[in-house]
Amino acid sequence: MAKKQLSVGLDRTLSFLSDVRQINNHADLTAAVKRATAMFGVEKILAGFIPKPGTLPSEQLRHVLLSDWPEDWATIYFQRGLLFQDPTIRRVLRMQPTFAWSELRSQPDLGKSESFVMDSARDFSLQSGCTVPLLSLDGRHVGFSFAGSHIDDSPEAKGVMTLIASFAFGRAVELRNNELRAMVRLTARERDTLSWIAAGKTDWEIGVIFGISEKAVAKHVYNIRMKLGAVNRAHAVAEAFRLRLIS
Incomplete structure (x- = not known):
């Protein structure tokens, strides 16, 4: 049996x-x-x-x-x-x-x-x-x-x-x-920002790449963290990779 x-x-x-x-x-x-x-x-x-x-x-x-x-x-x-x-x-x-x-x-x-x-x-x-x-x-x-x-x-x-x-x-x-x-809605600019953060760029460097102020980049980073529930930049990148929002 x-x-x-x-x-x-x-x-x-x-x-x-x-x-x-x-x-x-x-x-x-x-x-x-x-x-x-x-x-x-x-x-x-x-x-x-x-x-x-x-x-x-x-x-x-x-x-x-x-x-x-x-x-x-x-x-x-x-x-x-x-x-x-x-x-x-x-x-x-x-x-x-x-x-x-x-x-x-x-x-x-x-x-x-x-x-x-x-x-x-x-x-x-x-x-x-x-x-x-x-x-x-x-x-x-x-x-x-x-x-x-x-x-x-x-x-x-x-x-x-x-x-x-x-x-x-x-x-x-x-x-x-x-x-x-499906719940996370990142803008194209936010996705690009995440990709540059993952590449090790600072807010100032990302601002130069985008042609915007460092303060504007910081705002994008803040919005990204809020959407991903991340405590810091590194956490945001880790969550983005985990969810396959960036590659």
């Missing part, structure tokens, strides 16, 4: 991998991930970047890429800052291999607050799960969790879930970037 289940899981994985590039929205991607892992007991998924401690709940939510977590639990989890007490997050940050939640309870350093998070999750039908730690190309930690009433956490099942999580995360990031790119 286990071999048959794994075979079906692999078939669904191969189908998922061939179809993932054609998926064009996060809802369909979430549904596809669940179909591909249903044989392992997966009922819910949550995937996202791990925010820094102290990040406000609204900002934490912006780090989520894929989710169909129970809405009431998600509200409690983020509003009460339970993310920063979640033992799965601590393990993700250590970049340990894909792990079952059941492994956490045997850890000698599991704190009371961490036990509370795990016990509370059970009240929302998240009794069992596996989490895949990932790392984005820009060095950010990512947690991709599969949950249900009973998750198959055999090495073979975890291997399939790891593969699916990796491909799903990659596609989710592409979709997020497409959405952000």
